[in-house]
Amino acid sequence: MGRTALRSSPPPDAPSLDPAGATPMMAQYIEIKAANPDCLLFYRMGDFYELFFADAETASRALGIVLTKRGRHAGAEIPMCGVPVERADDYLSRLIALGHRVAVCEQTEDPAEAKRRGPKSVVRREVVRLVTSGTITEDRLLDPARANLLLAVGRRKVAEGAFAYGLAAIDISTGRFSLSEVPASELSGAIARHDPREIVLSEVIVSDPALARLWQDAKAALVPMAQGELEPAAAERRIREQFGVSTLEGFGSFTRAEIAAAGTGLLYIARTQLSARAPLSVPTREESGATLSIDAATRANLELTRTLSGERAGSLLATIDRTVTANGARLLAEHLAGPLTDLAAIARRHDAVARLADDSALRRAVRDALARAPDLARALSRVGLGRAGPRDLAAIRDGLGAAADLSALLAAADTLPDDLARIGADLVLADPALAGTLAAALAEELPLSRRDGGFVRPGYHAEIDEARGLGQDSRKVIAALQARYAEETGCRTLRIKHNNLLGFFIEVPQSVGEACLKGLQREFVHRQTMVDAMRFTSVELGELERKISGASDRALALEAAVFDDLAGRVLAQAEAVAATAEALAALDVFASHAELAVELDWRRPLVDESLSFRVVGGRHPVVEAALRRAGEPFIANDCDLSGEGRGRIRLITGPNMGGKSTFLRQNALIAMLAQMGAFVPAAEARIGRVDRLFSRVGAADDLARGQSTFMVEMVETAAILNQATRRSLVILDEIGRGTATFDGLSIAWACLEHLHESNACRALFATHFHELTALGDRLARLDNATLKVAEHRDGVVFLHEVVPGVADRSYGLQVARLAGLPGGVVARAGTILKSLEKTKGGRPARALIDDLPLFAALSPPPPPEPPPEDKLGALIDTIDPDALTPREALEALYRLKRERAEGR
Template identity: 85%
Template sequence: MARSTAARQIASSPEAAPAPDLSGATPMMAQYIEIKAANPDCLLFYRMGDFYELFFADAETASRALGIVLTKRGKHGGADIPMCGVPVERADDYLSRLIALGHRVAVCEQTEDPAEAKRRGPKSVVRREVVRLVTPGTITEDRLLDPARANLLLAIGRRKLSETAHAYGLAAVDISTGRFSLSEVSGQELSGAISRHDPREIVLSEALHADPALARVWQETRAAIVPLPQGELEPAAAERRIREQYGVSTLEGFGQFSRAEIAAAGAALLYIARTQLAARPPLQVPTREAGGATLSIDAATRANLELTRTLSGERQGSLLDAIDRTVTANGARLLAEHLAGPLTDLAAIARRQEAVARLAEEPCLRGTLRDTLARAPDIARALSRTGLGRAGPRDLAAIRDGLDVAAALGARLGAEPDLPDALARLARRLARIDADLVETLRAALADELPLNRRDGNFVRAGYHPEIDEARALGQDSRKVIAALQARYAEETGCRTLRIKHNNMLGYFIEVPQSVGEACLKGLMQDFVHRQTMVDAMRFTSVELGELESKISGASDRVLALESAVFEDLAGRVLAGAEAIAETAEALARLDVAASHAELAVELDWRRPVVDDSLSFAVTAGRHPVVEAALRRQGEAFIANDCDLSGDTRGRIRLITGPNMGGKSTFLRQNALIAVLAQIGSFVPAAEARIGRVDRLFSRVGAADDLARGHSTFMVEMVETAAILNQATRRSLVILDEIGRGTATFDGLSIAWACLEHLHESNACRALFATHFHELTALGQRLARLDNATLKVAEHRGEVVFLHEVVPGVAERSYGLQVARLAGLPAAVVARAGAILKGLEKAEHDRPGRPRIDDLPLFAALAPPPPPPEPEPADDALGLLLDAIDPDALTPREALDALYRLKRARAEA
């Protein structure tokens, strides 16, 4: 269920917030309350020295969420002020946990040196400002992000088509990489489009969020939802924001966008501006996804097929996990994007296949490319952090190393003759790097780099003469400090005398408390007492103070010079940001192509034919996820054929067979083969020809939605209705056990009618698995319906599931055998067997019962007559019990009666 938040600090201007109550507050607490009032729906990380502190309700919330100690600090309004805090150095770890729980965090930093505040007066408070708002869809830090998953912010706009219909614009932005895409979908497609993007956060207007017709869509998404005031999302303002972002006077150069797409893009840029404050991320020019460019897959089908996540939300066990052989983070994200949106453009699919085929045919080339790619850092995210002013020296080094790898890959690919078009394009893009930028970064950055630039010491020696000079002064001063310590120790006779440094006192002389003033008696005229500790005394001297000034000046100068070098390097990187982003994309595309090729060779997958026909012919197809699981156990997967091909209409295959026979696996594997074929991958089959699929529908498995009051059967019917209402001639439909959630005749009637509708109205390619064996009679009436079953063998009373799909119908369901294998008590299985025999006998003996395949409609079925009362059977044990009077028996007679009952039981 979605986490919906009002986000007043983002949606409304600060002036709209009520004035906070500052009566009786200390200056520091008054500052906190004022900043918190401007950010009411964020947890406020308030910087105090080396900690981010939280107070009041924020402290209580964070304490529960993070499992940290809740303390208190002073009073306000007559009550204790709750407080908790996290170290600045570990703030990212705590932020990631809060963001994962759906919280927003306002990061409030000290923007003034404490010494400056003291000069304004003893009660002056250090200036602090919120420098950014951290939300699920706008994070950029590596430690907060999943390297293999895009971190999308999705904005949604709407335009009216008629009195009853609307079109919805979607703006998908990943500020961690700069990706920016626009698309427009119908109301029926909205839920599936949101599911395809899999956003972390959704931004929309308050009116759109409150629309009751869309309530179910918002309930189904897992993303955090942020409604914004309608007044701030006017079309004219939206277009202006786009022009300002890219510094253009018109959007015509970007292509034709609908009003809904422009509204969505404007909402996304507004939200990014509000959360990033003064920083502006280097977003790519928005690209428009044409309608129908990707295979339409609704949210239920994505969940059923477990394309990128399992039903429990895990990556492990999904199709993505089974096929991912990428070696870069950027490549892993692109593969997930391809899997979420398979292509429908036959030429684009063919280009991807040609690249995969070439790399699969040449193991040496593929191995070299993959080894080189594995050295490529995530330059897309490093570039984004640079544009936002959050980069560190390691980000610049990542861009340097990534461009270096790109140059090597471009040279290697460029040396290959007759490259397919897709690989030739990548070779040309990878060869066009800025060699001067790479050399500058290599010359400027040291071998060992700190995480943050404020830590300094990241400029290579010899790059900047002034830095080298200042560093030399600092190093000489350290030698002087060591010499001064040795001299003081000799003059005082105190071998444990040390000269130390901290942020509060600066440099100071420290001696043990046991030595104290006695040791320094002859030097007291030169020493000034600073501090007495429990086990030590601290002093300073004129000589030490003068030396500290020199050291401090040199250190500050080095840091300032290094900061200037960093800004210069970052500026050079951003000047070539567009080319670097294109290089990052080329690296990702090459990684994905090489991944597909590695997978095809490793698992013996074959190149499918994808054309514009209505074919669907798979020879010896296999389920990629199940096969991988069986391989780990040392077992083989049983391959099966599937042919749903048709000239003008698709065929339907009706599959019967026992539970555990493999029906659901067979259904899913063919759907997954279609998906793999249309992302440009090879497929797990000996041969495959797939006519382009425009929509994929899957209704497999049972689930309920109790939060919305939907039973398992209701969910089944809702999803089936969506399929029957939307499937086209080019669609592929996978249906399993339709009608099983209700009474037998009700379910049978619904399944019958659904089959007829798929055959006559939708005319699509479909696999339909059922336990209603009566439906197999439809094979004689529906021209394009074929019967198939899963083979089963019996050996010495045991059932063996062969997992082989063959033409025909199942003779029986083997439900009792499955129940016994599942561990039902033997008495329950035996009793079920007896009941089954009775029911089958009654069904066989009932005179005049018409055959189901003789009926035009199930509505013609009359209610079956009640079965005749069975003849009472002789009950020997009952007769014995009736003859016993327990109150009249002696202990000996009772024992004898028990033995008689036992013998009667044995004889029965």
Template identity: 60%
Template sequence: MTIHSTPPASQTAETTSPEAVGRVTPMMEQYLEIKAANPGLLLFYRMGDFYELFFEDAEIASRALGITLTKRGKHAGEDIPMCGVPVERSDDYLHRLIALGHRVAVCEQTENPAEARKRGNKSVVRRDVVRLVTPGTLTEDNLLDAKANNYLLAIARARASSSAGDRVGLAWIDISTAEFSVTECGAAELGATLARINPNEVIVTDALYSDPELSSLFRTLAAVTPVTRDIFDAATAERRLCDYFAVATMDGFGAMSRLEATAAAAAVTYVDRTQVGKHLPLSPPAREAAGTTMAIDPATRANLELTRTLAGERRGSLLDAIDCTVTAAGSRSLAQRLSAPLTDSTTISHRLDAAAMFAEDSAARDDLRGILRAAPDISRALARLSVGRGGPRDLAALRDGILAADKILDRLARIEKLPRDIALAVDALRRPSRDLAQEFSRGLADELPLFKRDGGFVRASYEAALDETRNLRDASRLVVAAMQARYADDTGIKGLKIRHNNVLGYFVEVTAQHGDKLMTAPLNTTFIHRQTLAGQVRFTTTELGEIEAKIANAGDRALGLELEIFDKLCAQAVTAGDDLRSAAHAFALLDVTTALAKLAVDENYTRPVVDNSLKFSIEGGRHPVVEQALKRDGQPFIANACDLSPGPSQSSGQIWLLTGPNMAGKSTFLRQNALIALMAQIGSFVPAKLAHIGIVDRLFSRVGAADDLARGRSTFMVEMVETAAILNQAGERALVILDEIGRGTSTFDGLSIAWASIEHLHESNRCRALFATHYHELTALSANLPRLFNATVRVKEWQGDVVFLHEVLPGSADRSYGIQVAKLAGLPAAVVARAKSVLAKLEAQDRGTTARALADDLPLFAVPSRAAVEPQPPSAADQLAEALSAIHPDEMSPREALDALYALKAKLPK
């Protein structure tokens, strides 16, 4: 994309004259002064209809945006690089720069060029930075993901005698919705907390940013901004918070620790500075107590693909599978729930009660979803209005939100008894003033422009002075129309037109063949030549100039009155902000609740029992994401049971040791049970026939393999780090799923690590766990570990191929069927045949000795012809023996046994 960024000279008082080349012009002096005051940010310097960038900023932006790099004048004997973007399209370019991690200072003209010229022809138009645009301080809809929160997070740390004992305070704000939360945790829990909040920008002190212990963590975050120490000054934290919220003391907002207050003060100070004088009304900081949500570390979130797949996409994640919301606010609220499942069984029960009511009452559910689907995003509209970035449609959104609240209240009034959560939502929906909605309805026109600067958004008859000014403006336009008709008659030129553009204003236009007539006597005394084009000639008259001035004055006056009305309505909206935000929260709650009810009905989910026990019993459990994918392909999902509850004489949950071949569904089974527990604790029905979940306080997953080369970690090292975190942190209430621990190293090393890990989980962690493995030797541990239960995924082997049945049964697998899976994957027949031969010898003898003996026999360096290694067809006796070895009589029904007997008979030589 190429953009020519130099504005016309008529749009600005500053131009680069030949005399100025080689020295710094007053305009460039102004630029350098403003740039020096905003280091580390790209400066969008307003010049007429463009934002210009100079020097290094221009070079960075031209590469990032793919726009042309030009030059303007010289500095220190060198050309000054320059590029620019049109003001009208600046949001698109801001979005791209912010997405790439840049921060931008927006510098506007605070006076027009005509005002500057009054101070002298060479006076520089006054400019000032009106806003700092950073990833965590966005409010515009086109810069935000409607379905995701945009958090700015501040981290304050208190050092202890050892780094393990450090404490951190966290405060996070979404300025687009005014949400504000704080919490405190140990330094060891920082990674999990950051993964839960998922901030778009993090601010820290320079010292914390440079801390080598945290550098690897910061690299995983979207944007980390180091700031000066004064922003995190603990001594002034409470005063700054009081000043921001205009209160004498913070006691009314609840108790906050010193660290939490320091982080909260840093967050509001940063917001205040980036908004440059525009005060954003925030909700009071809500404190999250430790242990109120399920702790999920970053690796587990990634492995379970809660909100994003491993490829970084929303599609295919759990959130995508269960999100049936109809509003952006509801989708954001569901994502918050999924990121932070509750650990309080009472609150979970209230959520389930609400979902159950709407699952049973389909009429109420559908009616409410229909109303909500048309409801606006109140909180984001209010935030834009609060900082002066809103438009007439944002005012209309608040009006429509209040009207939608009335419709919802009318519908809920028909329900005899409301669950607790829905009753609280009703109270919130009653809070906004209906007079405010009436005032907005009376003042706003039916058709509204996007920007207030366009005018025409105030309804006729709302303000008498505005009506009078509009009439004067419109009457002047009628005078222009009459003037055009008179000029056409006086000149005899039927095609004469009076037109208007932003450069010339009003002008008389005729075709080129009539231009000479107007430039000769006597008409040249009336018509003054302005411009000659290829096919037209343009003129003006003294009379037309006088009328134009009247029209311009009337138009400017009308727009000025409209903007005054807009500011008045905005002030009313901001005053009612707390009530409007409460209603917005109620909309989101109702949307999430009705969406989860619809999900339960459509997908045949059941209400789980969630209590404070250590139960973990699931009957007919399914994987919510995989099931939907199979359903789209017309295939059924095989449901399975899982019971990790303590036995009759046991005080801790069980560990299931799951064996079976690859592709049999072990990983799916592990994940589905973790997801069922997580869904239950967000207050959702679950994909199962029955589910009884004792509160899970920490969820751990070690499933899948990936390296971390940026941190110098191999796949096996990553596996061991994640396993170490589980073994060091999991407690009795934790749920752990582990898949193939120890497979990244030698067989005996890996077996030993897996063996010791199971013993540690059983004896020290005493948690509920699912452990999938190919090490069949581990099944022997069940004889000595009373809470270890062997389970396997059922398969069938038929004529050398393996058939996956995806059923989980008690017992253990006697083999891994790896060669059969390799054959299905398409390995050459020669490789499959050789693998069978090697496996037979390894299983018949000691693995280590046989492996060394076979090394000399492996054809690594001589590649034989395909014919030489092509396996010969097995004899009838071999076929019969292979078929017999595949039969497992204890697992067969009478019918299956009879079929197998007929199949064996068919293999006998004729």
């Protein structure tokens, strides 16, 4: 469910806090909180972020931390809780995951400055950023393998009551910024493809009744904004100001809906980032139809990026991911979410994968070098936002170094395809001197924050080395000066000492000679005479004292200046560094596909403009992986939906557990993998370009919306029949099973005819309504197929092999027996089944029930008859062979013989 209008605290009807009568600090808190009413306020106090009033109660429940009290306000104690600054990211991640927004309020002046203003002055504090699920940038808050998208939505009117929707997909953690426009019918699928963390849009769009169900289904947090803030002219102005241009013409042609979406997203980012400007790439426009259209239900049914339970493990993405960089993992997920429809682009991707698959040495070298590349894109974004630390600069250093190595590897390779050649060039767009400067400046061991210091390599900056030397080796410096003074004055007992009153001073005993004392007085300034000693100072010692006392602060200030210089050098080449990050990601994806193809014997598919769909030896990638782990083989199957003649639609019958759903899904996944640019789990595949992919597999209630399993099934089926085109691929499983038999059969029959006559698409249609197989004689493009089964005694063996023909039954009773139903239930079901089959569906159900005797198990079963008495056995049990004499043994034998004869 979408979380709309997040109000962390206070609730909408809560009274506002009155600063009157509050302490100066609490009055400051109340003032800042009033400016951020819909956020939890992290209020910096020393080494903690404190929360007060309703915020404290909310955070205490959400985080499981202790709620305490601090002082009083308006006659009541003030609830309070806090989190350590050094662990704030851990708590932030938990709050963001629960849907809260957090305003981070920092101390913006030195406490000493506040004291100079007066004893009751409060340290100045300001909110420096708003932390929301769609605008986080910290590594510890982000999933490295998942894009962190903020999706902004705008719209324009295209006809009376009809709108087109603009989408702005923005990831400030990487700078990604893309725009697209879709009709209302495709809005749900487009949102599912982007899989955003947060959706920002106008209140008018949120309140549109036609979209109410869409926003209920949204898994992302919803943030409505007032329509008055989102005027078209203001939206275009924000885009121009973001990129410092006077016109948008240089970026391409955008629709009004796309501009509205972009303006909405930029306004929200400006509000959350406050003074920091997000370093976004120039917006790119995604052309309509450039990617394979897949609706939200199909994505869920096929478990592309997450399973139905919400886990990544077990999804197609987890199965095919062989990337070695976070950048590459995110791009792989993006490619899977939006397979291409451009045949030339698909072929170029296949060429790149083939080149790396064929050259094992090059592939291994590329993957080894990629494994050394950090997350360049997110490090660059943090530098642009002013939130970077020394490790981000090191990530850029190491990323550029890895890129240079990879460029050299590709340059040495023979005959690179277009995409690999382009990647090789993009890897070295940045000035090599930048990586060299970063390598020379940064130390081996780096702190997390620039405030900690110690990140500049010794020898890079002379003044920093001097300041560090004074701070770290002050005793050695003082000892050296003392030795020199003793040598120059001839006073071997001269000492340089320190106390809190005088600071550093030169001390000699009163017993020194008169000549030495006169020499000291000529060289130094007298400070103090003691009973047994005299104290002096010198200009040099005073200067050294000032340097030592401020050495640590000076070193930190100098390091901060070095950091700013390095960050400035990076930003001066931000565009080139971003291009390098994209090239690293693309290379990682190609190498991942190649590794997968070699490891699992996947083959290059042919994707063309035909209407073919021919797969030889196809396999389900996820199921095959699971079977491989269990040491079991996967049974490959062919699928041919090609041409205008018979077979364009394949009707599949067969037993439960026979593999119908697996067969349906594997062919849909093969089409997706082929068009995303990967090789496929098949011996051979020719896929005529698919424009839309639809899947209706599985069943689930939607209780939150008051929809039964059958209603969900019908809604999804309606979407397919209304939108599928001649070039689409449709897989349907068990249409009509959620209602009465004849109703379901009728609906399935009509749907099959509609797919054949109206949609004319390629389709796989699995059913247990065996009556539908008769349509094979009436519908020219329909072909029948079934799953082979071998019967063995009272059971069945599922062979999982798809063959031409029809199934004569579903083997439901055998499956029930395998599932462990009581034997009496299975036997009774068999009796009922035989009676029903004799009627051939021609008699009313009531008559059938009247003719069948009641199930005997409804009455207590008679007790089992006792087994017959075994007299012979009882007699044998009385004999102890070891205790018998020969004569007794002979007599016993005769008795047994007589007993046996009488028993007959």
